[in-house]
Amino acid sequence: MLDERAPICFNRQVAEGFYRLRLEAPRIATQAEPGQFASLRVSDQLVPLLRIPLSFCAVDKQAGTIDLLYETRGPKSRLLSQAQPQQTLSCLGPLGRGFVPPAPGQRVVLVGGGIGLPPLLFMGARLRQQGHEEVVLLAGARSAAKHLPSGELQAAAPQVRLATDDGSLGHGGLVTELLAEELEAGSGSMVCACGPQGMMAAAAGLCRRREVSCQVSLEEYMACGFGVCVGCVVETASGEGYGRYQRICVEGPVFDALQVRWEEG
Ligand SMILES: Cc1cc2nc3c(=O)[nH]c(=O)nc-3n(C[C@H](O)[C@H](O)[C@H](O)COP(=O)(O)OP(=O)(O)OC[C@H]3O[C@@H](n4cnc5c(N)ncnc54)[C@H](O)[C@@H]3O)c2cc1C
Ligand code: FES
Missing domain, CATH: 2.40.30.10 (Translation factors)
Known part of the structure; x- marks a missing residue:
């Protein structure tokens, strides 16, 4: 650091x-x-x-x-x-720890809701710099005014699909509905998701059912940001007692979605 x-x-x-x-x-x-x-x-x-x-x-x-x-x-x-x-x-x-890169040539689906887009834009731009063009960016927002300018999104992926809750731009509905379509269309994908908790839980569920690997970038209130206060933990699906908690600022913020214990919803 x-x-x-x-x-x-x-x-x-x-x-x-x-x-x-x-x-x-x-x-x-x-x-x-x-x-x-x-x-x-x-x-x-x-x-x-x-x-x-x-x-x-x-x-x-x-x-x-x-x-x-x-x-x-x-x-x-x-x-x-x-x-x-x-x-x-x-x-x-x-x-913290970032995204694990895809295998060479593997299709990558980046799914961002609201202010979850920043790490995905960096991931997409880095992949493009490395010549990895099999990347789709799915961006969801409450309305058209909340979407970033298209130039900012296109820098991250050759293919960009938008969704809005109010239907004012792109697909009218949830960005995870676009994810479901993308997973139907292509096999062997790797998904990276960041956004509201409910969106990431839905993305994790879709990927788990289709046996697609999924990484999520989690958020929590942070005091120190570097592992000392233990105020930013997430409950994982394995481990016993306190051992099942991990610090988002050190062991994350990116986790394999299968590692996370998602709230039933
Ligand atoms: C690893 C990490 C990366 C982040 N990256 C970004 C980013 O790139 N861009 C960005 O805009 N924000 C990002 N955030 C969230 C951002 O840090 C918080 O929104 C910010 O701390 C809010 O501070 P504030 O004083 O403005 O608002 P606060 O008064 O602290 O919060 C205002 C409201 O926002 C919500 N909120 C605040 N913090 C969080 C949180 N961590 N998780 C969920 N809801 C929260 C709460 O509902 C709260 O009522 C990130 C958080 C983490 C942990
Ligand atoms: S914010 Fe202090 S341990 Fe994570």
């Missing part, structure tokens, strides 16, 4: 309530892998005390920059949206 004082290159709104932040953090950029995250102090004041964990959305090793994409939800993200270029932020990273 590295700790950099990172100057802001830009911090701009890209969709309704969504911001893209670019930081100059050359040492972190060299090491960051898709699925890993950074932890930012959004203010030099005492409050808010905790850092905000955000997944890497894009990394440019040559330029020494990292991009983060976030939704304004509460105090930390709202303060962050007011940060200006030339300001510097304390940035810890890269943290």
Whole structure:
């Protein structure tokens, strides 16, 4: 884990309530892998005390920059949206474990709901850089205004399919309905999912029934972000007593979906 004082290159709104932040953090950029995250102090004041964990959305090793994409939800993200270029932020990273890469030529289906897209955009862009073109991105949002610009999505995958809850863009319905279609259409896929808990549980269930490998990037409130407070645990499907809990910030945030004990729903 590295700790950099990172100057802001830009911090701009890209969709309704969504911001893209670019930081100059050359040492972190060299090491960051898709699925890993950074932890930012959004203010030099005492409050808010905790850092905000955000997944890497894009990394440019040559330029020494990292991009983060976030939704304004509460105090930390709202303060962050007011940060200006030339300001510097304390940035810890890269943290956690990222996605396991696919086998050569294996078809990859990336499924993102809401603000679950950032790690998938990085995963897709990295695969394309490596010449892996068998990638489909399925992106779900509440409405058209909540979708990222199409250029941002297409950088991650040659094929992009959109869904909206209100039917204002793409498929009217759940993004997991698109996943079900994709799994019907192609065999031997690997799925990577990130989004609301219910969406990931549904994706995990679809993949389990079709014996398709599925990795999920989980979220939980985090205090330290690097394994000390044990405040971010997830219950796994194996192990006894406390042994069945794993820390999302160290053993995750990416887990094999079969490892996770999903709530019945
Ligand atoms: C590993 C990891 C990666 C993340 N990557 C991103 C990212 O790339 N982009 C992004 O926008 N957000 C991401 N998040 C979530 C983000 O860290 C939280 O939304 C943020 O901490 C909210 O802080 P806040 O003070 O603005 O809002 P808070 O006041 O802390 O929260 C506002 C509301 O958001 C919800 N919320 C907050 N944190 C979480 C959480 N961890 N899980 C589920 N619901 C939550 C709650 O309903 C809460 O009422 C990530 C979280 C983790 C753990
Ligand atoms: S946030 Fe402290 S152990 Fe994970």
